[in-house]
Amino acid sequence: MSPGDAISFNLTDWFVDRHIREGHGQKVAIRCDESVYTYDVLAADVNRAGNGLLRLGLQDEQRVLLLLPDSPEFVIAYFGVIKIGAVAVPTGTAARTADYDYFLRESKARILIVHSTLFAEVAPILGSQHSLRHVIVVGERRPGCMHWNEWLAQNSPELDAATTSAEDVAFWLWTSGSTGLAKAAVHLHYDWVCCCRNYSVEVLGIGPDDTTFSSSKLFHAYGLGNGLMFPFYAGASTVLFSGKAQAKAVLGIAQTARPTLFFSVPTLYAQMLQEAERESYCLDSIRVAVSAAEPLPAEIFRRWQRKFGVEILDGIGSTEALHIYLSARPGDVKPGSTGKVVPGYKLRIVDSDSREVSPGTIGDLHVSGDSIAPYYWNRRQLTAERMLGHWFSTGDKYWMDEDGYYWYAGRSDDMFRVSGQWVSPFEVESALIEHECVLEAAVIAYRENTELYTPKAFVVVREGIAATPDLARELQEFVKHRITPYKYPRHIEFTDKLPKTAAGKLLRYKLRGLASGTFI
Incomplete structure (x- = not known):
C-alpha cells in the first residue's frame, strides 16, 4: 500500500x-506506572x-x-x-x-x-x-x-x-x-505508516514481541514515533513515563520494565553514563538503543557501548519529515557518523546554487520522502522556502564520505569562518567531549573587539570536577591536538547546563545572546 x-x-x-x-486484542499495548x-x-x-x-x-x-x-x-x-x-x-x-x-x-x-x-x-x-x-x-x-x-x-x-x-x-x-x-x-493520515515501515521495521526490525521505552515525550515527533506509533504499528508494547526525563528515573524504568528498544537523546545518554558511575544498572533487555534530536558524539557512543554492551544508533530526523530519515544500522556504526539514508527516502547535499556536491564536500542537506509535511500552518513564505517540490531543505550542513556514510557539520546558520576557513561547531564540541572532565559542550562564533569571529565554548564539566582556568587551558590544548588547530576555542566559559528545547535540541541562539551580553 x-x-x-x-x-x-x-x-x-x-x-x-x-x-x-x-x-490481538488481549495483547498488552501500554504499561504506565501501575496501569496496564x-x-x-x-x-x-x-x-x-x-x-x-x-x-x-x-x-x-x-x-x-x-x-x-x-x-x-x-x-x-x-x-x-x-x-x-x-x-x-x-x-x-x-x-x-x-x-x-x-x-x-x-x-x-x-x-x-x-x-x-x-x-x-x-x-x-x-x-x-x-x-x-x-x-x-x-x-x-x-x-x-x-x-x-x-x-x-x-x-x-x-x-x-x-x-x-x-x-x-x-x-x-x-x-x-x-x-x-x-x-x-x-x-496526514498516512505519514506515520511511511515512518514505521521505512525506519522502525527496515532499520530497527521492530516486531510484536518488542517493548519500547522512550525518554523523549509524546508531544514531539521523535517521542511520538518511539513511544506510540512504532509499537502500535507492529502490535508491540510501550512503556510510558509521565515524569521528567532525568537520568536516575529513566535508568530505573529501563532496568525494571525491560524494554527491547530504547530511545533517548545525547544529553541524557551522557547524564545516564554519569549516573551509572554512582550506581549499577542492568540494561541487558535492550537490543537496540537510538539517539536523535542532536548529533551523538563518538565518545558517548563508545562509553555507552563499553558500559552496557549495546550500540546507540544515531539518526537525524525532523518534525517536518516526522521521524528519522538518516541513520546508523545495527552492526554497522561509524562512531560520529549519522550513518546512511533510511529506505524509502532520498538525500542530496547541495551547494548555494542547489547543485549536488561531490563526496567530502560540505553542503546543505535535502531530504525527499512520503512522510514529509506538505506545509506549515499559516506560514506560506516559509513553506515556499523549505518545501522545495519533492525536496525538503533540512537546514543542516552535511558531507558524505566515499563509503556513503553521512557526517554532520552543523546547522546552516551555525557555521562560521575563522581566518577565512569554515568551522563546524559540532566538530569542536565532539573534540571537547572526548576529554574525561567534560560532560557537555556547545560552541558558538564569538565576536572579538577586532570585529572578527573566533570559537567560544560553553562547557559543562562532569560531577566532582572543578571548573578552573587551568582546566580551560588544558581543554584548549586538548582540542588543538585532535582537530585542525585554528578551530580551537579561544574562550571557554563553564556553565551548569546548556539551554535546550524539550526535544533536547541545543538553543544556540541563547548562548550567542549570553556571549554578547544580550538578555534573552
Missing part, C-alpha cells in the same frame, strides 16, 4: 482497530473519546489541543480525535501561559484536553479564546470544566472510523527548530 493507493485510510483504524480485527492497557481495552476507550467529541459538535479537521503528560489518556485522546476525522494537536507540557495563548489562537482549537497539573498555566487565558468551546480536564476536577473520567464513561465503546483518506490532515506537530516562534507542521 502506498499513499496514492489508499483512497480510504484512517490512522486510528490502522494503528489500533487493525489489531482487534487480527485477533490491552489493545481491546484501549480501543474501547478510544471509541468512547471519539463519540464524546462528536457529541460536543466537533467536526472534520477541527483542531483539539492536547496538553497532557505521557499517559494512557494522551493515547486515547490522540487516537480518538483522529478517528473521527478531526485534527490532534499535541503540545508541550513545559510552556508558559503566553505560549499556550499562542497555541490556542494559532490552532483555533475548538476543544482543549488538559491535565489538572497544567491547568493553572492555561486558566488565565481561557476566557479570551474566541474559537475554544470546551475544556476537558484529566486528573483532579476544575470548576467550569468537564471531567475526563465522567465525560469518557458516558459514551459508547462502539465507533466506526470516519471515512478519511490517506492525504487528509490528521495531526499537527509544533516545531521551532533552534530559534523563533513555534510553527505547526501539518501531517
Whole structure:
C-alpha cells in the first residue's frame, strides 16, 4: 500500500482497530506506572473519546489541543480525535501561559484536553479564546470544566472510523527548530505508516514481541514515533513515563520494565553514563538503543557501548519529515557518523546554487520522502522556502564520505569562518567531549573587539570536577591536538547546563545572546 493507493485510510483504524480485527486484542499495548492497557481495552476507550467529541459538535479537521503528560489518556485522546476525522494537536507540557495563548489562537482549537497539573498555566487565558468551546480536564476536577473520567464513561465503546483518506490532515506537530516562534507542521493520515515501515521495521526490525521505552515525550515527533506509533504499528508494547526525563528515573524504568528498544537523546545518554558511575544498572533487555534530536558524539557512543554492551544508533530526523530519515544500522556504526539514508527516502547535499556536491564536500542537506509535511500552518513564505517540490531543505550542513556514510557539520546558520576557513561547531564540541572532565559542550562564533569571529565554548564539566582556568587551558590544548588547530576555542566559559528545547535540541541562539551580553 502506498499513499496514492489508499483512497480510504484512517490512522486510528490502522494503528489500533487493525489489531482487534487480527485477533490481538488481549495483547498488552501500554504499561504506565501501575496501569496496564490491552489493545481491546484501549480501543474501547478510544471509541468512547471519539463519540464524546462528536457529541460536543466537533467536526472534520477541527483542531483539539492536547496538553497532557505521557499517559494512557494522551493515547486515547490522540487516537480518538483522529478517528473521527478531526485534527490532534499535541503540545508541550513545559510552556508558559503566553505560549499556550499562542497555541490556542494559532490552532483555533475548538476543544482543549488538559491535565489538572497544567491547568493553572492555561486558566488565565481561557476566557479570551474566541474559537475554544470546551475544556476537558484529566486528573483532579476544575470548576467550569468537564471531567475526563465522567465525560469518557458516558459514551459508547462502539465507533466506526470516519471515512478519511490517506492525504487528509490528521495531526499537527509544533516545531521551532533552534530559534523563533513555534510553527505547526501539518501531517496526514498516512505519514506515520511511511515512518514505521521505512525506519522502525527496515532499520530497527521492530516486531510484536518488542517493548519500547522512550525518554523523549509524546508531544514531539521523535517521542511520538518511539513511544506510540512504532509499537502500535507492529502490535508491540510501550512503556510510558509521565515524569521528567532525568537520568536516575529513566535508568530505573529501563532496568525494571525491560524494554527491547530504547530511545533517548545525547544529553541524557551522557547524564545516564554519569549516573551509572554512582550506581549499577542492568540494561541487558535492550537490543537496540537510538539517539536523535542532536548529533551523538563518538565518545558517548563508545562509553555507552563499553558500559552496557549495546550500540546507540544515531539518526537525524525532523518534525517536518516526522521521524528519522538518516541513520546508523545495527552492526554497522561509524562512531560520529549519522550513518546512511533510511529506505524509502532520498538525500542530496547541495551547494548555494542547489547543485549536488561531490563526496567530502560540505553542503546543505535535502531530504525527499512520503512522510514529509506538505506545509506549515499559516506560514506560506516559509513553506515556499523549505518545501522545495519533492525536496525538503533540512537546514543542516552535511558531507558524505566515499563509503556513503553521512557526517554532520552543523546547522546552516551555525557555521562560521575563522581566518577565512569554515568551522563546524559540532566538530569542536565532539573534540571537547572526548576529554574525561567534560560532560557537555556547545560552541558558538564569538565576536572579538577586532570585529572578527573566533570559537567560544560553553562547557559543562562532569560531577566532582572543578571548573578552573587551568582546566580551560588544558581543554584548549586538548582540542588543538585532535582537530585542525585554528578551530580551537579561544574562550571557554563553564556553565551548569546548556539551554535546550524539550526535544533536547541545543538553543544556540541563547548562548550567542549570553556571549554578547544580550538578555534573552
